[in-house]
Amino acid sequence: MQYRFPDHFWWGSASSAAQAEGASLQGGKAATIWDHWFALQPQRFHQQVGPADTSGFYQHYRDDIALLRQLGHNSFRTSIAWARLIPQGVGEPNPEAVQFYHDMIDTLLANGIEPFICLFHFDMPLTMQQQGGWENREVIAAYADYADTCFRLFGHKVKHWFTFNEPIVPVEGGYLYDFHYPNVVDFRRAATVAYHTMLAHAAAVTRFRTRQLEGEIGIILNLTPSYPRSTHSADLKAAHLADLFFNRSFLDPAVLGHYPQDLVDLLREYGQLPASHPGDAELLAAGKVDLLGINYYQPRRVKARDSAVNPASPFLPEWFFDYYEMPGRKMNPHRGWEIYEQGIYDILCRLRDEYGNIPSYISENGMGVEGEEKFRAADGHIADSYRIEFIREHLRWLHQGLQEGCQCRGYHLWTFIDNWSWSNAYKNRYGLVRLERESGERRIKQSGDWFAQVARNNGF
Ligand code: BG6
Helix, strand or coil: CCCECCCCCEEEEECCHHHHCCCCCCCCCCCEHHHHHHHHCHHHCHHHCCCCCCCCHHHHHHHHHHHHHHCCCCEEEEECCHHHHCCCCCCCCCHHHHHHHHHHHHHHHHCCCEEEEECCCCCCEHHHHHCCHHHCCHHHHHHHHHHHHHHHHHCCCCCEEEEEECCHHHHHHHHCCCCCCCCCCCHHHHHHHHHHHHHHHHHHHHHHHHCCCCCEEEEEEECCCEEECCCCHHHHHHHHHHHHHHHHHHHHHHHHCCCCHHHHHHHHHCCCCCCCCCCHHHHHHHCCCCEEEEECCCCEEEECCCCCCCCCCCCCHHHCCEECCCCCCCECCCCCCECCCHHHHHHHHHHHHHCCCCCEEEEECCCCEECHHHHECCCCCECCHHHHHHHHHHHHHHHHHHHCCCCEEEEEEECCECCCEHHHECCEECCCEEECCCCCCEEECHHHHHHHHHHHHCEC
16 A cells, blocks of 8 residues: 555544524524524525535434445534524533534444534524624633533533634624625724634633543644745735735644734734733633634635725725735645645645644535536436545645654545535535435535545555
């Protein structure tokens, strides 16, 4: 075997409550911002398909977990829905939800699959959003209580916890670029949301450690290596600033326990710095993670801006750089994203060299395909050899990182079964398993059989 992975390497996939469970207003669950936004503006969702229309993990979790086992998984990430567990955001947990999450976790464990549990995957309870969401400092305490409830209820079974999935995405979507509710475009408010999210993260980490549970806690960040167009100083500066905004704004506080000084200075200079309180720095310092989840899909290629910024335009990170389409770059023709497999290796080497070689794992990587039914073979299964190639090439670079001393403990694909994805709904299919939306039938794709073999052999 040419590519062998370390013993106990985590093979699996990732999903999230809001994208898989369904039963969006059943079992005592209250609305999230997604239910609310869909009710307000269904036209903003691909083919007007909203959050109720999932693969139905809430009902089918036993069968789906049996499928995970068939796919060779030894680990699986999903999230707990805050609005299911504590429907009003604060208060006593909903007994039906407690039972559901116990059953789900027990079923995973009974199948030899380690549960990796994330506490927040874009699904803000509506009640919390109505109180200001992450703009309101009081939501931090509510979230920390919710996290602590999860640790109390499930902490003796779950050994891998994550406070947030891609915390920058609700900031970008909700407060900068208008692709999540509440559709605000205001950098200072975005910075406040980002800051409070990291305080909430640190508060949850502190509560986890107070309980002295066996296990570890981390955060999942979507890291986008920033590559400059050239080695000219203006392009290098553009890449540095894009990295500061999109990676280090979360990576530094999560791993080092403080914000990068140059980010703080820049935001202060432009009047965009969020308000802080005494004790915040100490809280952030206490929130350093044990383990980092890395979601990697594509790099960010940037260059110096071609034209001066119009100072009347809203302040955005793009004041400091332009995007750059590198000639000859490899594209995913079915999703419009660049494919750059070496990015995974570059991220791991950076963590090794600049972040104390913090233990990490690839918590998401995957290939979205629009119109995937055109790859259906005569016998009805999806012949997705492109996805096999995508995964294999990323694994090669991950393996290279391991050879060079990076501490990467696993690889989770996004995702195990085609799922509902926010405003893109079912536009891009990512699964190892095809979901037939009409019948609910699940059918393993070619990539699923291949992945199961790689996981069982611990290499390829
Ligand atoms: C990841 C998110 O960034 O991207 C997932 O964590 C999401 O929740 C995935 O589904 C794919 O996104 P899209 O827009 O291509 O469906």
